Amino acid sequence: MIETPIWAPDIEKASRDELRHLQDKRLRSLVKRVYEHVPFYRKKMDDLGVEPEDIHGVEQIHLLPFTEKQDLRDNYPFGLFAVPQEDIVRVHASSGTTGKPTVAGYTAGDIQVWADLMARSLTCAGVTKKSVVHVSYGYGLFTGGLGAHYGVERIGASVIPVSGGNTERQLTLLEDFKATTLCCTPSYALNIAEAMQKQGITLDRLHLASGVFGAEPWTDGMRCKIEEMLGIKALDVYGLTEIMGPGVSMECVNNQGLHIWEDCFYPEIIDENGKQLPNGQEGEIVFTTILKEGMPLLRYRTHDVTTLDDAPCACGRTHVRMKRVRLRTDDMLIIRGVNVFPSQVEHVLMQIKGVMPYYQIIVDRKQNMDTMEVQVELDSRLISDTVREIEQLKTHISHELAANLLIRAEVKLVQPGSLPRTDGKAKRVIDRRRDEGENSCSKR
Numbered sequence: 286m287i288e289t290p291i292w293a294p295d296i297e298k299a300s301r302d303e304l305r306h307l308q309d310k311r312l313r314s315l316v317k318r319v320y321e322h323v324p325f326y327r328k329k330m331d332d333l334g335v336e337p338e339d340i341h342g343v344e345q346i347h348l349l350p351f352t353e354k355q356d357l358r359d360n361y362p363f364g365l366f367a368v369p370q371e372d373i374v375r376v377h378a379s380s381g382t383t384g385k386p387t388v389a390g391y392t393a394g395d396i397q398v399w400a401d402l403m404a405r406s407l408t409c410a411g412v413t414k415k416s417v418v419h420v421s422y423g424y425g426l427f428t429g430g431l432g433a434h435y436g437v438e439r440i441g442a443s444v445i446p447v448s449g450g451n452t453e454r455q456l457t458l459l460e461d462f463k464a465t466t467l468c469c470t471p472s473y474a475l476n477i478a479e480a481m482q483k484q485g486i487t488l489d490r491l492h493l494a495s496g497v498f499g500a501e502p503w504t505d506g507m508r509c510k511i512e513e514m515l516g517i518k519a520l521d522v523y524g525l526t527e528i529m530g531p532g533v534s535m536e537c538v539n540n541q542g543l544h545i546w547e548d549c550f551y552p553e554i555i556d557e558n559g560k561q562l563p564n565g566q567e568g569e570i571v572f573t574t575i576l577k578e579g580m581p582l583l584r585y586r587t588h589d590v591t592t593l594d595d596a597p598c599a600c601g602r603t604h605v606r607m608k609r610v611r612l613r614t615d616d617m618l619i620i621r622g623v624n625v626f627p628s629q630v631e632h633v634l635m636q637i638k639g640v641m642p643y644y645q646i647i648v649d650r651k652q653n654m655d656t657m658e659v660q661v662e663l664d665s666r667l668i669s670d671t672v673r674e675i676e677q678l679k680t681h682i683s684h685e686l687a688a689n690l691l692i693r694a695e696v697k698l699v700q701p702g703s704l705p706r707t708d709g710k711a712k713r714v715i716d717r718r719r720d721e722g723e724n725s726c727s728k729r
């Protein structure tokens with residue numbers, strides 16, 4: 286008989302009305318708390334002429350102010366905490382290219398809720414008490430490692446806290462400890478798979494059944510490659526430090542989007558002017574952390590682009606689904622006036638036979654003209670192809686990129702294994718125009 290785990294209570298299958306009722310109640314309480322305890326929010330609300338009593342529930346959420354990443358920077362490090370420092374039991378941070386990191390503080394209650402939500406998320410990937418979960422997300426200020434770790438412990442499964450790096454050792458541990466689930470970034474999953482092939486480790490030597498991958502955008506093409514190379518079901522987990530860390534939303538086995546744990550995070554989709562958009566329309570996703578204590582945020586602008594879908598899911602969970610995050614508004618490159626997202630390049634490359642899922646986009650400016658070069662690794666099986674065949678492949682990729690991106694890109698086929706590998710988030714873009722103060726792909 287399957288036990289009903291306590292981290293997956295009825296709330297995951299609650300009716301939409303029940304959920305709405307809970308969200309209304311939690312939002313009212315949150316607004317009151319931040320108004321009373323966070324001077325930043327009191328001022329913002331006063332400036333807008335909004336009082337906590339004006340907010341009866343999520344119906345009125347549009348009256349509340351947005352929170353921007355810049356607001357966190359302006360209040361660095363602890364200015365947005367809603368509880369005294371003595372109630373904060375942990376701090377995480379995400380690094381960015383622009384100076385100081387973005388900081389988040391958690392109470393003991395927040396850590397418990399996070400563990401529950403990660404347990405819910407891992408359960409979506411089939412993790413049970415009997416599982417062995419190998420965590421290769423980085424441990425430290427980054428939320429990936431400890432976020433996954435506490436979720437595994439919450440389920441009562443065995444956690445192998447490996448963190449990133451030393452891929453050969455990862456392989457030894459994966460094999461010897463018989464891990465059943467792997468947690469890491471999709472790019473690192475690919476690196477592990479590649480190292481496995483290089484060392485001649487066949488799939489039957491591993492016990493992996495699933496992977497919980499996130500922290501960066503990845504396409505379905507990349508998913509197929511990972512699933513094939515590791516012989517697993519690969520699922521997407523989403524989150525961000527400011528809101529909690531991994532486990533804000535999680536894909537179920539139906540691959541129809543990621544369930545947002547709506548009893549804790551209220552999502553909205555907005556257009557570029559901040560206007561709410563109905564479900565089904567694409568825009569920026571914004572979260573209000575209706576249950577958080579340490580550093581709750583009102584209407585946090587993520588810059589991640591997606592759509593919401595509240596149609597029933599075959600898994601029975603009623604929580605709204607977000608499509609996989611394809612792009613971030615601030616990842617957009619403007620090349621010769623054309624908007625290009627790295628994920629579009631990945632999408633094109635993943636359709637082409639003969640190249641590997643390792644690529645990098647180099648943007649430069651030569652003689653006052655933007656240039657874009659796409660470097661992609663050749664499949665090692667084609668290494669003996671003739672120069673003519675390789676040239677044909679290059680031309681084919683150029684055509685496909687031009688047809689899909691509406692911009693011409695120089696294609697460079699590079700040796701297998703020659704592009705940099707990562708044990709965390711991949712760096713897909715090198716924008717050499719930056720020195721000239723040009724618009725560029727901004728890393729968080």
Ligand code: DLL
Pocket residue numbers: 379380422428429498499500501502503521522523524525526527530531532587589609610611613729
């Ligand atoms: O990346 C938290 C995390 C750790 C999520 C492990 C999943 C797994 P940050 O470093 O603050 O936190 O970066 C958050 O990463 O706004 C998205 O742009 C991107 N991101 C996170 N998960 C996904 C995903 C962690 N599944 C930023 N798909 C977010 C696409 C993702 N992008």
